[in-house]
Amino acid sequence: MKSQNRTFSTVARLAVLATALLLPVACSSDDGESSSGGDAAITVTGAFGDAVVEQTPERVVALSTTDADFLLSVDVTPVAIPKATATDPTTGGTGIYPWEEGRYPADTPTLATPTKDISLESVAALDPDLIVATGFYGLDQQTYDSLSSIAPVVHFDSKPNADAWQDSVRKVGQVLDRTDEAETSIKTADGVIASARTDNPALAGKSYNAIISPSAEGMFVLCSQDDNMARVMKDLGLELSAYAQTVDCDNGKGKVAWENVSALEADLLWVVPDNAEQVQVLDSQALWNQLPAVERGAVATVPKTDGVPFALAFPSPISLEWGVGQLVPQLAAAAGK
Known part of the structure; x- marks a missing residue:
């Protein structure tokens, strides 16, 4: 009242x-x-x-x-x-x-x-x-x-x-x-992440790149370890590639032209398209298809419309409890290839 x-x-x-x-x-x-x-x-x-x-x-x-x-x-x-x-x-x-x-x-x-x-x-x-x-x-x-x-x-x-x-x-x-409720929610979410990391040892120490919104002009990539999405990925045991961290960064994201796509090679690639058309753009690029990670199938494609990218990019206790369980099996499968 x-x-x-x-x-x-x-x-x-x-x-x-x-x-x-x-x-x-x-x-x-x-x-x-x-x-x-x-x-x-x-x-x-x-x-x-x-x-x-x-x-x-x-x-x-x-x-x-x-x-x-x-x-x-x-x-x-x-x-x-x-x-x-x-x-x-x-x-x-x-x-x-x-x-x-x-x-x-x-x-x-x-x-x-x-x-x-x-x-x-x-x-x-x-x-x-x-x-x-x-x-x-x-x-x-x-x-x-x-x-x-x-x-x-x-x-x-x-x-x-x-x-x-x-x-x-x-x-x-x-x-x-509600400090007690806050601490409980943090502990629960941290526990979900810790369990996912323990249950998926294939992720430990693997390098990755997040490929975001590919288009005819290029793509955005995650480029800062201080970005909240990168923090969650690190908590899962993954390491943002060294190259990505050299890209000119704005709010955790940076633009990469297609001629530089070969530099995005990593143990696994996480593709985050806005829609199905962007996946087609990516698949049509010869340099992309020549990446060893792509050739061996070490790619997890999770479109923004699924909600999962938002759950990790803008993390909260309840988004992580849901999103980690949705994403990690796909990352683990890619890391095993």
Whole structure:
């Protein structure tokens, strides 16, 4: 039940929002450590400012699927399903990924979460007392300031989806007074990964490349060990190829032209196409077919529409519990060839 002494009513939030759209909102922060305990306010830091939570939130808005996952992992249901049009081919337009099925009430509304110009009015209309945006790529200082006029905004320390997923889960658990649930969800997911690694020793120490969205112009590859997808792969025992780590990298991905495809040789290759047409493009490239890994069949093709690539690229406890079991058998089969 909603607390009667909430800091903002819906009307008050909308009034403050109208002011925020006209005037810059000052970002306050302090250099103290995050704190909690009893009735004391909880403060968590972020790249654009601190979120100060006076009372345990009851209506929480998530601005990305990953943020929704973090909430669901600590047994808190977001008041709306975050939905981006780019994910429609995977979610069928619902915004709900396979590991989230059955976790939302049937009448839960959706919230459009574009990476540019999110509707502040739509967020305010949901009457949140907390906004979670650790994985929201549309968050900059101006948007953060405007959202903060609606409710405290828990967000990333560095960049969207760049902090270790465990740290983000703990941050969310802290502000919701669910630290035990956060630790339990992390332990469960880490256990799933550890079991998959133990059960598939063929993966240990094998080099890999992730081939993403191949097209006539080339392809993207995973190029940073600090990317969350690469972190999960390393936890499974795999090593990102040395060549991939030399590619010019932006948010963990880099472009490779077809004339350089021979440099992508590795013990196994993970192909992540957007659609079946991209698989055909890849198969039509002579240099690709000449790679020893391709010749011996050490390739696992898992399209984005399956949801599995998202589960590992934007990891959360519940996405990993589902996604690791889907992907690892395919990787292990490729590693054995």
